[in-house]
Amino acid sequence: MAPHFDHPGEQAAPDPIRLLEIRDAPLSIDEVFRAVGDDATGGTTLFVGTVRNHDAGADVDSLGYSSHPTAEAEMRRVADRVIEKYPVRALAAVHRVGDLAVGDLAVIVAVSCPHRGEAFEACRMLIDDLKHEVPIWKHQTFSNGTEEWVGAC
Numbered sequence: 150m151a152p153h154f155d156h157p158g159e160q161a162a163p164d165p166i167r168l169l170e171i172r173d174a175p176l177s178i179d180e181v182f183r184a185v186g187d188d189a190t191g192g193t194t195l196f197v198g199t200v201r202n203h204d205a206g207a208d209v210d211s212l213g214y215s216s217h218p219t220a221e222a223e224m225r226r227v228a229d230r231v232i233e234k235y236p237v238r239a240l241a242a243v244h245r246v247g248d249l250a251v252g253d254l255a256v257i258v259a260v261s262c263p264h265r266g267e268a269f270e271a272c273r274m275l276i277d278d279l280k281h282e283v284p285i286w287k288h289q290t291f292s293n294g295t296e297e298w299v300g301a302c
Contacts, residue, residue, distance in 0.1 A: 158188075159189075160236055161235070161236040161237050161238065162189075165238055165239050165240050166240050167239050167240065167241050168242070169221060169224050169228060169242050171224070171246055172245060172246070173247040175245070178195070178197060178257060181243060181258075182195060182259060185240065185260065186239065187261050190238045190239065190261035190262060191265060192266070192267065192268035192269070193268055194261075194272035194273075195258070195259040196257070196258050196275075198255045198257070200212050200249045200251050202251045204291075208293075210292050212248070212249050213246075213248045213249065214249065216246050216284060217285075220244075220285055223284060224244075227275065227282055230274075231260070231278070234271070235260075237260055238262060239260070240271075240275065241257075242256070242257070244279070244285055256276070256280075258272060258276045284300075
């Protein structure tokens with residue numbers, strides 16, 4: 150039989166979404182980490198996606214992200230699904246749009262839960278679903294003169 154915890158800290162917070170944004174300014178790991186701080190959490194998982202210097206065997210010269218006007222609403226839908234599945238105490242997600250350089254932070258997501266396993270699983274679901282479902286597109290230009298668009302949906 151699974152253990153039953155009556156302490157409120159073992160439950161999801163009433164409103165755990167602390168930060169959800171798409172922005173054209175540089176992202177801050179510290180800001181996202183602070184946003185998911187909660188005294189009832191035993192585990193906080195943070196994922197940071199950065200712009201790498203290659204993709205599909207080619208060198209990346211430049212990269213830009215753009216988003217549909219509904220992207221933040223879709224982020225909220227994804228976050229709500231994570232909250233329904235896990236006892237999330239705090240959740241944050243920010244994604245950058247505009248022109249980015251190699252090494253720039255493109256996306257940061259974080260989840261705090263009562264226990265580490267839940268935090269890892271919830272964070273993985275958040276980033277995976279965000280990447281697959283939120284209408285944010287990446288335009289890459291390669292050093293060999295080719296370019297490609299990569300869509301989330």
